[in-house]
Amino acid sequence: MSDxxxxxxxxxxxxxxxxxxxxxxxxxxxxxxLHVIILIAMIWAAGNAYILGFxxxxxxxxxxxxxxxxxxAMYIFIMIGVxxxxxxxxxxxxSIVYYSLDLISPAIFxxxxxxxxxxxxxxxxxxxxxxxxxxxxxxxxGAAMGxxxxxxxxxxxxxxxxxxxxxxxxDTTNLAAVAAGTDxxxxxxxxxxxxxxxxxxxxxxxxxxxxxxxxxxVSREGIVAFQAAIDSNFVVSIWSFLPIIVLFxxxxxxxxxxxxxxxxxxxxxxxxxxxxxxxxxxxLGSLQDGYSADTGHAGLDTLVxxxxxxxxxWTLSMTLFALALGGLLEKGGFLKALLxxxxxxxxxxxxxxxxxxxxxxxxxxxxxxxxxSIIVTSQLFKNKYAEMKLKAxxxxxxxxxxxxxxxPLVPWSTAGAFYFGAMGIPVLDYLPYTFLNLLNxxxxxxxxxxxxxxxxxxxxxxxxQPAE
Numbered sequence: 001m002s003d004x005x006x007x008x009x010x011x012x013x014x015x016x017x018x019x020x021x022x023x024x025x026x027x028x029x030x031x032x033x034l035h036v037i038i039l040i041a042m043i044w045a046a047g048n049a050y051i052l053g054f055x056x057x058x059x060x061x062x063x064x065x066x067x068x069x070x071x072x073a074m075y076i077f078i079m080i081g082v083x084x085x086x087x088x089x090x091x092x093x094x095s096i097v098y099y100s101l102d103l104i105s106p107a108i109f110x111x112x113x114x115x116x117x118x119x120x121x122x123x124x125x126x127x128x129x130x131x132x133x134x135x136x137x138x139x140x141x142g143a144a145m146g147x148x149x150x151x152x153x154x155x156x157x158x159x160x161x162x163x164x165x166x167x168x169x170x171d172t173t174n175l176a177a178v179a180a181g182t183d184x185x186x187x188x189x190x191x192x193x194x195x196x197x198x199x200x201x202x203x204x205x206x207x208x209x210x211x212x213x214x215x216x217x218v219s220r221e222g223i224v225a226f227q228a229a230i231d232s233n234f235v236v237s238i239w240s241f242l243p244i245i246v247l248f249x250x251x252x253x254x255x256x257x258x259x260x261x262x263x264x265x266x267x268x269x270x271x272x273x274x275x276x277x278x279x280x281x282x283x284l285g286s287l288q289d290g291y292s293a294d295t296g297h298a299g300l301d302t303l304v305x306x307x308x309x310x311x312x313x314w315t316l317s318m319t320l321f322a323l324a325l326g327g328l329l330e331k332g333g334f335l336k337a338l339l340x341x342x343x344x345x346x347x348x349x350x351x352x353x354x355x356x357x358x359x360x361x362x363x364x365x366x367x368x369x370x371x372x373s374i375i376v377t378s379q380l381f382k383n384k385y386a387e388m389k390l391k392a393x394x395x396x397x398x399x400x401x402x403x404x405x406x407x408p409l410v411p412w413s414t415a416g417a418f419y420f421g422a423m424g425i426p427v428l429d430y431l432p433y434t435f436l437n438l439l440n441x442x443x444x445x446x447x448x449x450x451x452x453x454x455x456x457x458x459x460x461x462x463x464x465q466p467a468e
Contacts, residue, residue: 004053012338015048015329019366027411027428038321038412045325049332059328066327067320069372077312077319079261080132080422081290085307086268087133087243088291089283091276094230094304095240097140101223106145106213110206113138113152114159118199121163126170126251127408127415129261130160132422133247139423140303144226147213153425154433155206157408161437162199165404166191172370172404179378180385180396190393191400193453194444201443202435229297233304235275243268311421318417322368329366330376335359343384350448352388353398356381357441360402369414370407374399391455401444405437 007015019041026037046059054062087093104112116138121130135156142152164170166188177187230236243264250260265287272278286292290308295301329335339359346352359380363373377399385395407415411427420427432438447453 004058007048007052007332007334007337009337009340011048011051012334015045015332015334016338016362016366018044018048019325023365023412034412035318035321038318038325042321042325042328045328045332045334048334049328052332054332058331062328062331063324064327065331066323066325066369066372069323069327069369074316074319075258076128076261077316077418077421078309079258079265080128080418081307081309081312082287083132083247083261083265083268083307084136084311084422085286085291086265086272086283087136088304088307089276089278089286090243090268090271091234091236091240092243092268092271093137093140094234094300095236095238096137096244097144097303098227098230098236100137100141101144101227104141106147107210108207109142109145109147109213110151110155110210111203113142113155114202114206117156117159118162121160121170122167127157127160127164128418128422129247129251130163131156131419133244135160135419135423136306139425143299143302144223145213146222147210149423149425150429151209151433153419153423153430154435156423157419157430157434158202158436161405161408161434162195165400166195172374172400175371175374176378176396176400176404177393179375180382180392180399182392182396186391187393187396187400190391190397190453190455194397194401194447195440197447198436198440198443201439205435226297226299229295229300233293233295233300235277237275239275240271242271306424312418314417314421318412319368319414322412322414322417326366326368326372330372335363335366335376336380339380343381346384349388349390349454350445352381352384352390353394353448354445356395356398357402357445360399361406364403364406364410364413368410368412370403373403373407377403389457391457394455397444401441405440409434409437 022041022044023037026032026040027034042063049059049062117130117134120134121127135153138156139149139152142149164172167173168184168188173188174184177184180187246267247260247264250263255263269283272283273280286308288309290306290311291304293301293304295304339355342355346355356377360373360377363376364370378395381395385392407413408419409427409431410416411420416427419425
């Protein structure tokens with residue numbers, strides 16, 4: 001690879017501009033399947049890499065490297081499909097929905113859903129596990145209450161992202177701190193300054209929207225009919241909560257996500273056999289192809305006819321394509337070339353943070369993976385933050401407020417593809433309602449503009465200093 005040259009700024013603009021144009025035109029104008037669009041983008045990126053001197057073998061190595069970094073996500077994809085199917089078989093999801101319809105008023109459902117997902121993801125440190133379990137349940141409850149599912153999914157994603165961003169056991173939180181070279185808890189403390197005000201705004205917005213779905217506007221007869229359908233198709237029992245409890249307990253004990261999911265799925269399979277009286281062959285079939293039944297109620301059919309390993313294959317294949325594209329763009333040096341001239345022109349804290357966030361979002365959109373985006377963005381801007389005498393956790397905060405926040409909003413990213421696979425709601429449908437993800441970068445930049453929560457390298461205690 002010694003004959004490979006580095007891309008120029010103009011070449012990088014052409015490469016990225018072509019990819020972005022393909023995605024926007026393909027999705028919005030021609031409604032081309034996303035897999036095909038990303039495949040064409042991969043061919044385009046490979047052609048640009050070939051111009052730089054990459055041989056076919058080099059292109060394959062670059063793409064394989066991108067896929068290799070995201071392989072751990074593949075196991076989680078498969079296990080979530082298994083967990084959802086097992087939870088349906090055991091009656092876990094239907095029982096939780098049944099009891100929730102009695103306990104949660106439609107008027108407070110959206111803010112309650114935000115809080116539930118926030119506490120769960122904060123405790124276990126995974127937004128994916130939260131969306132794949134609590135998110136699926138809340139989608140079912142919201143459907144029974146007549147609340148538009150994209151709004152429900154938006155609240156779920158906002159709550160799941162909140163914990164994924166702030167939990168000390170979250171992989172993205174730890175990775176951002178390490179990549180920026182700062183202490184984990186200083187990183188979390190710095191994020192609280194911008195995340196808490198944003199979260200309060202979100203609670204208010206979801207509460208206002210939720211008031212449109214009060215008890216007066218939601219049919220009680222519809223809820224009763226939904227509960228009756230559950231009662232006639234599943235054994236409703238508090239024992240059905242056991243798989244969720246196992247999942248929480250194993251997660252609290254810091255067991256890897258895959259192990260915690262296996263334990264919860266195994267518990268659910270036992271419940272399905274002894275409580276729901278399901279045959280083992282039927283259960284295994286559901287783990288492969290998803291639960292399938294005609295319950296006599298359209299809403300319940302939508303809730304339970306899902307899950308299984310095969311249900312995650314669209315997500316898994318989409319992720320493989322996106323990771324391969326991201327690996328090629330990174331190895332080709334296109335992003336670095338795109339930003340090299342920009343870094344020299346940055347003179348203020350506000351412009352530096354804005355550039356960091358734009359880069360993080362661009363990384364997620366082009367590479368399809370938040371882990372790679374966190375590392376690349378941190379590497380590109382670390383020296384500039386040090387040069388401008390800013391604390392390292394200013395960098396880690398800006399990186400998380402772009403990568404962790406934007407990843408669920410990109411349909412072809414690992415997170416976006418997974419959330420669609422788990423909840424069944426397209427990313428572009430729930431995107432307008434993910435208030436935390438959309439507002440957090442805006443709130444952060446606004447606070448920076450007014451010199452709030454800007455931390456410089458000073459001796460002693462951490463003190464806010466005005467921005468330039």
